[in-house]
Amino acid sequence: MNKKKYKSVLLNEAINSLNIKKSGIYIDATFGTGGHSKLILSHLGPYGKLIAIDRDPEAIEIAKKIKDKRLIIHNLCFSKLFKFIKFQKLEGKINGILLDLGMSSIQLDNPKRGFSFMKDGPLDMRMNQQKGETAKKWLTYAKKKDIEKILKKYGEEKYAKKIAKNIFYYNQLNKNDPLNSTVKLKELINKCISIKKRKKNPATKTFQAIRIYINNELEEIKKFLKDSLNILATYGRLSVISFHSLEDKLIKSFITNNSNILLNIPSKLPITENEIRKKFPKKMKKLGKVKATKNEISKNPRSRSAILRFAEKIK
16 A cells, blocks of 8 residues: 555644534544544543544554544444434534545555556445445446446546446456456546546546445435434534535535525415524524635645535524
8 A cells, every 4th residue: 555645635624614622522424544533633622522433444443543532433434423423322412523525545545445547456446345345246237227327427427328338348248357457447448538538537437436336425425414413512513525516516505405494495485584584493504615725736636626615503
């Protein structure tokens, strides 16, 4: 694995958005390599608490190296966070939750994880390699129309039909030796699309789409967002960093819908706006959106697409 130092995107901005109270209870819902968790701990006093979770067992092993009594570590998908918090009897008592939806260096830099086509590795793409099916397995039995659907839905891939056709027929013609490596998949995609037509490698969107599907990522986010209102204390902060439009749309919509209840009320109801506000009070206060500065982008190119949105629970 590449041992280069990993830089957390929007690190200070994310921690500042949580408005940390020294004796508060906070959650880092995507521990990764621990950049955000370590900074949160540095802001907490002796009676503060940080719950750090991650679905990736490798991240949990890194978290266990932090010797701090204020830190609680658990191997968990963030979609199952509410169940864990309820078990801990902390429902409605959390002062802030941070969710960083970017891939961590332990996933991207290790060819054996299969997330990147920069180095050859097995077509795995699971966030937790102990659970679920691999990208390779899915692609060996998936129908052409299903592959196309996933590439369009999760990768917004313009050439989804052509790529899906090539993947499907490659596996059909090579049943004894199906697509099994990241470089093989990249080369197959590159034959479909001219590199001149893309600013990024033509395989980027396909890899993104397959990864999202294999890990059920968008449904995980939807469940987490819905549960966050029951997890947070009144005036607790929700801060989420997203890296592509599909994620950001979900987060933006959730915050907007819960901070402007009038958007969800039928316009022809025989009731005044003031009556609606009393009967259906807002649940959140929208606080802001932050993007990486030119300086951060120059030092850390992967921050280019990052968007931090944060809000406060008010009810």
